[in-house]
Amino acid sequence: MGTITRFEDIEAWQMGRDLKRAVYAVTKQGDFAKDYPLRDQIRRAAISITANIAESFERGGNREFVQFLSTSKGSCGEVQDHLYTAVDAAYLAQSEFQRLHDQAAAVARKIGAFMKYLQTTEIRGQKFQNRTT
Numbered sequence: 001m002g003t004i005t006r007f008e009d010i011e012a013w014q015m016g017r018d019l020k021r022a023v024y025a026v027t028k029q030g031d032f033a034k035d036y037p038l039r040d041q042i043r044r045a046a047i048s049i050t051a052n053i054a055e056s057f058e059r060g061g062n063r064e065f066v067q068f069l070s071t072s073k074g075s076c077g078e079v080q081d082h083l084y085t086a087v088d089a090a091y092l093a094q095s096e097f098q099r100l101h102d103q104a105a106a107v108a109r110k111i112g113a114f115m116k117y118l119q120t121t122e123i124r125g126q127k128f129q130n131r132t133t
Contacts, residue, residue, distance in 0.1 A: 007057035012110040016049040016072070019103050023079065026100065032091035042082035048075035049107060062118045069115045076108035 007013055023046040026032060027039045049072050056068030080101050087097035 004057075007054040010053055010057065010114070012069075012072075012107060012114050013050055013053040013057075015103075015107045015110055016046075016053060016076075019076075019079070019100070019107050020046040020050060022100055022103060026086075026092060026096060030091065031089070032086060035089070035091065038082060038085055038089075038091075042079060042086070045075045045078040045082060048072065049079070049111075053111075062121070066115050066118050069111050069118070073108050073111040073115070076104045076111065079104045 004010055023042055027043060032039060052068045052072035052075065056065040056072075059065065059068070083092065083097050083101050083104070086092045087094060092100075
C-alpha cells in the first residue's frame with residue numbers, strides 16, 4: 001500500500017467521490033429531481049461516504065479510522081437501498097440502477113478492504129507517531 005499523506009490519496013475516497021457525482025447527476029433529472037425526500041436522502045448518504053473517510057483520516061488514529069470507515073461503508077448500503085426505491089418508482093432505468101448499485105458495491109468492498117488493512121497493520125496512525133510507548 002502506498003503512502004497516504006492526505007485523505008484525497010485514499011482510493012476508497014476517490015471512488016466514493018465518483019459515486020457521489022453519479023448520484024448527483026441522476027437526482028437532477030426528471031421525476032427523481034422532484035421527489036425531494038428521496039433525492040435529498042440519497043445525496044446525504046452519498047456525501048456521508050466521502051465525508052466519513054475524510055473525517056476519520058484527519059483524526060489520526062486507526063481505531064477511530066475503522067469506526068468512521070464502518071459508517072462510510074454503511075452509507076454505501078444506504079445508497080443502494082435508495083436506488084431500489086428509485087428504480088421501483090421508475091425514476092431510473094434498470095441499467096442505470098444496476099450501474100450505480102454496482103458502483104456503490106465496489107466502493108463498499110474497497111472500504112472493507114481498507115478497514116481490514118487498518119485492523120491488521122502495526123501502524124497505529126498519525127497521532128501516535130510522536131508518542132513513546
